[in-house]
Amino acid sequence: MMMRLTRHPIDLTEILAEVQGPERGGTSVFLGTVRSDDGVTAIDYSAYDQMALEEIERILGEARTRWSDARITLRHRLGVIPAGEASIAIAAAAPHRDEAFSACRYVIEEVKKRLPIWKKEMYADGTTTWTDDQRHARPTTR
Amino acid sequence: MGKVSVRFFARYAELAGCDSSAVSVSMPATVADVIAKVRDLFPGTQAMPARPLAALNRHQVKLDAPVGDGDEVALLPPISGG
Numbered sequence: 001m002m003m004r005l006t007r008h009p010i011d012l013t014e015i016l017a018e019v020q021g022p023e024r025g026g027t028s029v030f031l032g033t034v035r036s037d038d039g040v041t042a043i044d045y046s047a048y049d050q051m052a053l054e055e056i057e058r059i060l061g062e063a064r065t066r067w068s069d070a071r072i073t074l075r076h077r078l079g080v081i082p083a084g085e086a087s088i089a090i091a092a093a094a095p096h097r098d099e100a101f102s103a104c105r106y107v108i109e110e111v112k113k114r115l116p117i118w119k120k121e122m123y124a125d126g127t128t129t130w131t132d133d134q135r136h137a138r139p140t141t142r
Numbered sequence: 143m144g145k146v147s148v149r150f151f152a153r154y155a156e157l158a159g160c161d162s163s164a165v166s167v168s169m170p171a172t173v174a175d176v177i178a179k180v181r182d183l184f185p186g187t188q189a190m191p192a193r194p195l196a197a198l199n200r201h202q203v204k205l206d207a208p209v210g211d212g213d214e215v216a217l218l219p220p221i222s223g224g
Contacts, residue, residue, distance in 0.1 A: 046151070048151050050200060112223065130219070132153060132220040
């Protein structure tokens with residue numbers, strides 16, 4: 001099985017090769033990259049790996065049922081990812097662009113709702129904060 | 143009594159002071175009963191919301207889901223993947 005979760009930079013060539021083919025005329029790629037909001041220099045991503053892997057396969061299975069001519073793949077990077085680098089890549093290829101865009105959009109929206117993955121923002125001064133921690137708008141721990 | 147393994151992730155692991163543990167609960171029990179026991183044993187987890195996201199054997203469930211001996215309950219902070 002391919003490595004859906006990786007601790008290395010995402011290789012776009014590799015994921016395109018998994019979905020493209022002469023019978024699929026449209027390929028849609030979504031890349032999510034770490035944003036440098038409010039001095040964020042990197043984000044440390046952690047996951048419940050086994051559950052995330054199972055949930056990814058469920059989401060991809062749903063998309064394949066819905067767009068049966070599409071080929072869809074996904075990578076999520078974990079660990080410390082510097083601002084500007086990709087944390088997630090989704091590629092969907094289908095005979096026509098409508099299915100490719102729709103399948104790609106479906107997968108990223110479900111990932112956002114369902115994958116057990118968490119972000120800790122890291123700042124230049126060495127402080128960090130969990131993005132789900134509502135008590136603090138800014139750094140909490142050193 | 144049944145033994146349920148418990149896993150903590152991300153901020154909740156920091157609150158608990160560990161990644162995993164096991165708790166004993168009297169059966170029949172629900173995920174909510176396991177969480178109540180966790181709040182007793184790991185006081186830091188009292189800072190979790192009243193109704194945290196939970197997974198039973200790697201599937202997200204509601205807190206009234208029944209648990210059995212040997213099950214795994216994972217406590218999940220709000221999901222922020224992507």
